[in-house]
Amino acid sequence: MKSEARSAFPKDFLWGVAIAANQAEGAWQEGGKGPSQADVMRFDPDLDPRSIETIGSRDDVERALADVSGVYPKRDGIGFYETYRDDLELLGQMGITAFRTSIAWSRLYPRGDESEPNPTALKFYDDLFATVRHHGMRPVVTLTHYEMPLHLVTELGGWRSREVMDHFLRFAQTAVARWSPLVDVWMVFNQLNTGLLDPFLALGLLDVPDAEMPAVKMQALHHQFVANAAVVAMVHRANPDALAGSMVLDMTAYAASTRPADVLAQVQEEQATLFPSDVLVRGAYPPVATRYLREHGNSLDIREGDLELIAEHPVDYLAISYYVTRVVGEGPTSLDRIGWSINGDLPNPHLASSPWGWQIDPLGLRTALNKYADRYPGVPILIAENGLGANDVLTSAGEVHDSYRIDYHREHISAVRQAIDDGCTVMGYLAWSGIDVVSASSNQRSKRYGFVYVDLDNVGAGSERRIRKDSFDWFKKVVTSRGRAL
């Protein structure tokens, strides 16, 4: 899809990049930080990076924490905890107006159950957000991005526990009270709907017998919905003009064929994967969730006031990450499955793939945006992540020629432009990841997404030098022309 941008994007459109604390900061044990789920994820060069490992038991966690062989490398990131001032200065040179990152919950509350936050972490984020502002960017802050204090996972059972929700709300209150003067776009959860597929990473669930998983997963999600509503209220109390939202992974699915059974399966899969955003935006459980609960014994513990809170505090905007589209046929929906393959079960013969098998579908983004516009009329959609993971090559001249990344973003931004022309309300476009970070699913550094190359390899060796890729200057032109020069 080649296309010329005709007119500028809206004036207040957010142009930016996104990273996450657990994939960039490193320093996983410095400044008083405690371990989180990210620190027990596996890295194995022989593991197929397309299969995302799901950690299931406390034993898995203990083995990973004790490991010194490098198979469980702990999240050493790109050293952003030390380099953030220089990195933000460099990223700011692209003229971007927004920078998304997350707060490491396990930095502020290393075990999660302390009554007072860690002062070193408070100072770190004070300076981080002030630096973002200093370089002309608006901080978009995710409260938790695949990262919670591991103690809450192993000792309290993660989000299945109401007590964990209370610990989260104390953490959120600390963050919102302290940084509201600097932050006016808050994102409570990253990819909230992936709790359906990855109970450990997204919900901190361990040792749940298969038969109990459906009910436990729903309970944990219920606590996240209540927490989301409570934080939306908190943000508005702190600053009535601030925006509070949460993010979901876009899981747009195509039917595998025109067989009516496949078409029904596609509709049901979208009901399943969109049910969390339905709750966030509409403030109520949709019929698919009620049906699912009925089929699994109606065991949800809903306390007095929960549903009212969810109804009273819907999100101001919905954030999505967009990477791929999926193809689904007759079979169980994501509500009934655990584990994910990023494209769904079936390949789409009409699409090319990244080296990691992620199928590239710019037009699918236009489809997705139109779907949200119809489903949630008037609710602004923030594209909080979109990008291409690739094996970039640093030439002997110290350059990175990533024309494939330029093509990828050009085509996706064109699709956004067309969706806006279709009538969709799009709040901004944040490229994942601006600067190379560690990949969430594979723990690899060779799966690079940035406009800035970081000279570190898969095992963390390298000079840590930052090098602008060709895409850096290209994105700068896009941003400064407000999307006219694509």
Ligand code: BGP
């Ligand atoms: C999203 C996550 C990010 C990010 C991105 C790319 O699911 O929110 O954290 O990493 O996907 O995924 P990966 O790093 O696995 O290629």
